[in-house]
Structure formats: structure tokens, C-alpha cells
Amino acid sequence: xxxxxxxxxxxxxxxxxxxxxxxHGEILTPVFMPVGTNATVKGLTPxxxxxTKASIILANTFHLYLRPGEDLVAKAGGLHxxxxxxxxxxxDSGGFQVFSLSKLRKINDDGVTFSSYIxxxxxxxxxxxxxxxxxxxxxxxxxAFDECTEGNADYAESRTALRRTNLWLDxxxxxxxxxxxxxxxxxxxxxxxxxxxxxVKRVLDYAKCGFSIGGLSVxxxxxxxxxxxxxxxxxxxxxxxxxxxxxGSPDCLVEGVLRGIDMFxxxxxxxxxxxxxxxxxNGNLTIRNATFAEDFLPVEEGCDCYCCRNFxxxxxxxxxxxxxxxxxxxxxxHNIRFLTKLMEDIRQSIWEDRFGDFYKDFVSKYKxxxx
RNA sequence: GGGUAGAUUCCCGAGCGGCCAAAGGGAGCAGACUGUAAAUCUGCCGUCUCUGACUUCGGUGGUCCGAAUCCACCUCUACCCA
Numbered sequence: 001x002x003x004x005x006x007x008x009x010x011x012x013x014x015x016x017x018x019x020x021x022x023x024h025g026e027i028l029t030p031v032f033m034p035v036g037t038n039a040t041v042k043g044l045t046p047x048x049x050x051x052t053k054a055s056i057i058l059a060n061t062f063h064l065y066l067r068p069g070e071d072l073v074a075k076a077g078g079l080h081x082x083x084x085x086x087x088x089x090x091x092d093s094g095g096f097q098v099f100s101l102s103k104l105r106k107i108n109d110d111g112v113t114f115s116s117y118i119x120x121x122x123x124x125x126x127x128x129x130x131x132x133x134x135x136x137x138x139x140x141x142x143x144a145f146d147e148c149t150e151g152n153a154d155y156a157e158s159r160t161a162l163r164r165t166n167l168w169l170d171x172x173x174x175x176x177x178x179x180x181x182x183x184x185x186x187x188x189x190x191x192x193x194x195x196x197x198x199x200v201k202r203v204l205d206y207a208k209c210g211f212s213i214g215g216l217s218v219x220x221x222x223x224x225x226x227x228x229x230x231x232x233x234x235x236x237x238x239x240x241x242x243x244x245x246x247x248g249s250p251d252c253l254v255e256g257v258l259r260g261i262d263m264f265x266x267x268x269x270x271x272x273x274x275x276x277x278x279x280x281x282n283g284n285l286t287i288r289n290a291t292f293a294e295d296f297l298p299v300e301e302g303c304d305c306y307c308c309r310n311f312x313x314x315x316x317x318x319x320x321x322x323x324x325x326x327x328x329x330x331x332x333x334h335n336i337r338f339l340t341k342l343m344e345d346i347r348q349s350i351w352e353d354r355f356g357d358f359y360k361d362f363v364s365k366y367k368x369x370x371x
Numbered sequence: 372g373g374g375u376a377g378a379u380u381c382c383c384g385a386g387c388g389g390c391c392a393a394a395g396g397g398a399g400c401a402g403a404c405u406g407u408a409a410a411u412c413u414g415c416c417g418u419c420u421c422u423g424a425c426u427u428c429g430g431u432g433g434u435c436c437g438a439a440u441c442c443a444c445c446u447c448u449a450c451c452c453a
Contacts, residue, residue, distance in 0.1 A: 037407050058406070096406045104408090117408040143406075186406090217405045246406035267407045274410045275403085290400070320410090321399095328410050369402090 012356035022140040029262035032339040052337040062094030070136040078138030091139040099148035127168040131175040151219030158190035212243035229259040273331030283367035305337035
């Protein structure tokens with residue numbers, strides 16, 4: 001049911017194109033996966049998401065457990081049916097929420113006790129429970145329940161979190177019974193090379209058709225993240241996709257592929273869209289800014305997305321300034337399409353053994369902020 | 372014609388003798404955002420030679436050591452009475 005094949009390795013860079021087969025379809029890697037935490041990519045219909053050529057999206061166990069509840073999703077026929085997305089879905093386990101909602105939780109080896117951000121009610125999440133919920137939600141790929149630490153966590157704290165992540169990893173695999181779902185283990189270890197290496201070795205004892213790298217892009221500088229990826233690289237088996245969790249700025253995607261990463265997800269294209277910023281190959285454009293008030297060009301010339309084919313920067317700026325929902329919707333469409341197109345172009349350059357050149361060209365043009 | 376209330380920095384609006392360049396909104400401008408408690412958050416928002424100085428609170432004149440705040444007249448606005 002699950003299969004990963006490497007289709008091509010770039011002679012110039014070593015980056016690769018692969019194909020991951022799942023019950024709901026095939027995914028060409030390297031791939032960017034848009035995030036739809038609450039069983040919706042914010043603001044977009046599945047039709048919109050499909051038009052961006054996204055081949056797989058994320059949803060979140062933690063959020064769907066709190067509302068509407070995994071039983072209701074199961075009753076609806078599973079996530080695919082509930083949200084009307086018939087391509088692959090990956091559910092995150094809620095491990096990241098242990099980190100991002102840290103003020104609301106208490107953690108020990110058994111699991112995590114936390115207060116709901118919705119109504120303050122007390123809940124308990126364990127590796128077993130997370131897997132049970134993910135089984136009910138029915139995504140194609142499900143994530144192990146891990147403990148993610150902050151970018152500046154000290155060694156002792158990082159080691160404790162890793163020990164717990166490892167403990168939980170075993171419990172996740174014992175609990176997981178649904179053969180229609182591939183369980184990905186998660187590498188942790190913060191910014192400590194020895195912990196990262198220990199973690200990846202451990203993870204590979206469990207990984208069958210894919211594994212992921214978590215706990216990066218959590219506040220550390222980008223070069224530190226790249227260093228961690230460089231450290232891990234020699235341990236990767238060739239026959240499994242490698243998923244770098246939570247990474248999605250255009251420059252990080254390119255840097256990640258160069259370091260052997262096959263899968264990425266991130267909220268950043270949709271969040272930045274709602275906050276008025278667009279990705280382009282020449283750098284980010286804060287469409288909200290006054291400079292675009294009378295700019296009647298599309299967000300990015302040459303882009304084939306619905307937004308760029310039809311609307312001007314001036315119009316989108318007007319929508320954003322007027323707090324009209326459509327502004328965020330259109331920019332979300334563009335930003336996601338920008339990333340899926342970036343991945344298409346990366347794959348093409350790998351096929352043609354020129355990803356090294358593509359990388360240099362991209363990095364020389366793309367700027368994150370104002371230059 | 373008579374009466375009453377009012378005129379505050381782009382807008383709304385607080386201030387009612389010193390702690391006022393003047394609360395709070397809004398608008399405007401800019402920044403942040405990486406497994407989404409984020410259509411959110413942060414900063415700036417009179418001028419300047421900017422750890423200080425200068426010019427502002429309808430206008431003019433006055434009282435006072437000191438006025439956006441008190442007094443007089445004027446202008447305008449709203450409502451009421453004729």
C-alpha cells in the first residue's frame with residue numbers, strides 16, 4: 001500500500017526526485033504540503049487547494065480532537081470525506097502543541113495534561129491516545145507523538161525531551177494498528193549534534209516508509225538549522241522519504257532539498273498571505289504597503305495561479321487594507337501555488353541534473369525581507 | 372430676534388488651572404510571522420539641529436507665577452423658543 005521510489009538523483013547536487021505512493025494517491029517529492037490544521041486550509045476550498053497543485057495537505061490531531069472530536073470525524077466517514085479532500089492527508093500528532101501551547105500544559109513520561117485553549121477544560125494526551133485519535137481521523141500518513149523543545153533549550157532539557165520522545169516512540173508503534181496509515185517517527189535532539197545523531201539512529205529502527213525531522217525552525221538561526229540537517233544527512237537511508245517538519249519559507253525549502261529533504265509543511269504561506277505578504281522569486285512583497293497602492297501588475301508576473309491571472313497588486317492591497325476576506329484568500333492561493341511551483345521547478349532541475357545551478361540562481365534572487 | 376449647548380492634534384473623542392504635545396479609539400505608516408490559540412501581534416503617529424527645544428486645543432484680548440482648562444468680545448455649529 002505504501003511505497004517510496006527514488007526516480008532520479010541529480011548528478012550536480014545529489015538531490016533527488018521520488019514518488020511516494022499512499023492509499024489516496026501518489027506524491028512526487030520534493031513536495032511542499034500546505035497546512036490545514038482544522039481540516040481546512042484556511043480560507044480555501046478544496047477546489048482552490050487542488051488548483052494550486054498541492055498533492056497532500058496536513059491536518060492536526062490536537063485541534064480536531066478538541067473540536068469537533070475524532071468520533072465525529074469518524075462518523076463523517078473520516079477526514080477525507082469530512083473535508084472533501086480526496087488526495088493524501090497527513091495528520092500531525094499534537095506534539096507541536098505540547099511546545100506551542102506550553103503555558104497551558106504539564107508534561108511527564110506518561111503524557112501531557114493540558115488545558116483546552118477553547119474552553120479551559122482539562123485533557124490528557126498520551127502517545128497511545130494520540131495514535132488512537134489519528135487512527136480514527138484516518139489520514140494517510142500519521143505522526144508519532146513527540147516532545148518538541150524551544151530553539152534555545154539547554155542540553156539537559158533537550159536530552160530529557162529526547163528521552164521522552166524515544167520512550168513515546170515505542171509506545172506509538174505498539175499502539176498503531178491501522179495498516180492503511182503510515183506512521184512516521186520524529187527525530188528530535190534540539191541543536192545538539194550528539195542528541196540528533198542518537199535520535200536519528202533510534203528513529204530508523206522504527207521507520208518503514210518515511211520519517212521526519214522535528215524540533216527545527218523553532219527560534220534558532222537558519223544556519224544552525226542547516227548545520228543540524230548536514231549532521232543528520234549521512235544517516236538517512238536512501239529508500240525512505242525525509243520530512244522536515246514545519247519548514248516552509250522559500251529559501252529554507254531550497255536549502256532543505258540541497259540537504260536531502262523530500263517533504264516540507266508550513267503555515268507560513270497562508271499566514272503571511274492573511275497578513276498581507278506575497279512570495280515572489282525576487283523576494284517577499286508586502287502587498288499591504290503603500291508602494292503598491294497604484295500598482296496594477298499581478299502579484300508575480302508569469303505566475304499561473306488564479307490570483308495572478310486575474311487581479312492586481314493594487315486590488316489585493318485594497319482588499320487587505322479593507323479587511324476583506326478575499327485579500328487573504330487570493331494571497332493564500334498565490335503563496336501556496338508559489339511553493340508548489342517552486343517544488344515543480346526544483347524537481348525539473350533535478351531531472352535535468354542542474355539543481356546546483358537552480359539553487360545558486362534562486363538564492364541570488366530571493367530575499368526574505370527588505371534588501 | 373431670544374435662549375441653551377458646543378468648537379481639542381487627519382477623524383471620533385477624553386481632558387476642565389500646574390503631573391498636557393494633551394487619555395482612548397479609528398485612520399495612516401512600518402515591522403514581525405516557519406509541524407496555526409495568529410484575517411494575529413509589535414512599533415511609530417505636532418515640528419525640529421530630538422535625553423532637549425519650539426509651535427498647538429475656533430479667533431482676539433485679558434486674569435494668573437502658570438491657561439486646552441477662568442473672564443470678555445467675536446466667528447462658526449447644533450438644538451429649542453419666537
